[in-house]
Amino acid sequence: MTRKVPSKAERYFSTGISMITSRGLHGPNVMAAEWVMQISYSPVLVAIFIHKGSRTIKNIEKTKEFGVNVASKEQTTEVSIAGGYSGSEINKLEFKNIFKTSKSHKIKTPMILGCTINAECKLVRKEKLGDHVMLVGRVVHIEHDDTKSPLIYHRGRYFSLGSTVEPDRQEIPVSKVTLEFFKNLAQEKFVLKCVGTLVEHENKILVTKWPKTGFETIPFVMPPQGKNLRDHLVKHLNGIQLHTTLEKEPIMKRLVLKNGIDMQRINFVLFKGKIKKPLKEYIWKSKNDEIISTLV
Numbered sequence: 001m002t003r004k005v006p007s008k009a010e011r012y013f014s015t016g017i018s019m020i021t022s023r024g025l026h027g028p029n030v031m032a033a034e035w036v037m038q039i040s041y042s043p044v045l046v047a048i049f050i051h052k053g054s055r056t057i058k059n060i061e062k063t064k065e066f067g068v069n070v071a072s073k074e075q076t077t078e079v080s081i082a083g084g085y086s087g088s089e090i091n092k093l094e095f096k097n098i099f100k101t102s103k104s105h106k107i108k109t110p111m112i113l114g115c116t117i118n119a120e121c122k123l124v125r126k127e128k129l130g131d132h133v134m135l136v137g138r139v140v141h142i143e144h145d146d147t148k149s150p151l152i153y154h155r156g157r158y159f160s161l162g163s164t165v166e167p168d169r170q171e172i173p174v175s176k177v178t179l180e181f182f183k184n185l186a187q188e189k190f191v192l193k194c195v196g197t198l199v200e201h202e203n204k205i206l207v208t209k210w211p212k213t214g215f216e217t218i219p220f221v222m223p224p225q226g227k228n229l230r231d232h233l234v235k236h237l238n239g240i241q242l243h244t245t246l247e248k249e250p251i252m253k254r255l256v257l258k259n260g261i262d263m264q265r266i267n268f269v270l271f272k273g274k275i276k277k278p279l280k281e282y283i284w285k286s287k288n289d290e291i292i293s294t295l296v
C-alpha cells in the first residue's frame with residue numbers, strides 16, 4: 001500500500017515512533033509505526049495501528065505476537081528503512097549495517113537494540129478501524145534504557161525532546177506556619193486540590209477558623225475524587241451555617257506555596273459567593289493577606 005502523505009491538520013499530531021517486529025513465513029520483519037500507545041496499566045496493554053497491506057499484519061495474525069521497539073533519537077535511519085520498504089520487497093532485518101537485533105525473552109520475535117523501550121507483546125485483540133487495524137498486545141516482557149531519549153515525529157519530520165516545561169503556577173512565599181498547615185492537609189500529595197469560596201464585603205474577604213489549629217483561611221474543602229466540586233462546597237458551607245449564593249463560573253488558581261526550599265502545590269477552584277446577611281460574627285480579612293491577595 002502506498003501511504004498517502006497527509007497534507008493537512010493530521011500532520012500536526014506529535015507522536016513517538018516505534019519499530020514493530022514480527023515474524024512469519026518469510027522470516028522476521030520490522031516496520032515503522034507512529035500510531036502506538038500504551039492503553040492499560042494492569043495488565044500492561046499496548047495498541048498499534050497497522051495498515052492492511054503490510055507484511056507485518058500478516059505476520060502478527062499468524063503468530064499472535066509482536067515486538068514494540070520504541071525508537072531512540074539515534075535511530076532515524078532504522079526507522080526510515082523500516083518505514084520505507086516492505087518486508088514483501090526485501091528482508092529489512094538482513095541489513096546488518098542498519099539493524100542490530102537481539103533475542104526476545106518471552107516471545108520468539110527478535111527485538112531491536114538501541115531503543116528506549118522494548119516490549120514483547122502477545123496479541124489479545126484485533127479490530128478493523130477505518131483503513132487500519134488495531135492490534136492490542138499484552139506486554140509479557142518489557143525493558144527500557146534510561147540513557148536513551150525517544151525520537152519524536154511531527155509534520156513528517158524527526159525531532160528529539162527539548163527542555164522540560166514547568167507547569168505554570170503562581171509562586172507565593174509564605175510563612176513556615178502557613179506552609180505547614182497546607183502540607184498537613186496535603187499529606188504528601190503532589191497537588192492539594194481544594195474548592196472554596198471568595199466572599200467579599202467592604203473590601204475584605206471572609207475567612208473561617210479551622211478546627212484545632214485555629215488557622216484562618218477562606219472557607220474551603222478538599223473534595224473526594226469524583227465528587228462534584230460545587231455541590232461538595234455548597235454542602236460544606238451549609239454545614240458550617242454559611243448560607244451562600246455561589247456564582248456559576250469557577251475560577252482556577254494554581255499556586256505553589258514556598259518557604260525556603262520547602263513547597264506545596266495547591267489547586268484552588270474558587271466560586272465567588274455572597275452571604276445573605278453579612279453578619280458581624282464572621283471574620284473578615286484584609287485582601288493583603290499572604291494567600292488571599294493572590295486569590296482575589
Ligand SMILES: Cc1cc2nc3c(=O)[nH]c(=O)nc-3n(C[C@H](O)[C@H](O)[C@H](O)COP(=O)(O)O)c2cc1C
Pocket residue numbers: 003017029030031032033034035036049050051053054055056057079080082083084085086087088132153
Ligand atoms: C515515520 C513512519 C511512521 C509510520 N507509521 C505507521 C503506522 O503507524 N501504521 C502503519 O500502518 N504504517 C506506518 N508507517 C508505514 C509502514 O512503516 C510502511 O508501510 C512499511 O513499509 C510496512 O512494512 P511491512 O510491509 O514490512 O510490514 C510509517 C512509516 C514511517 C516512515
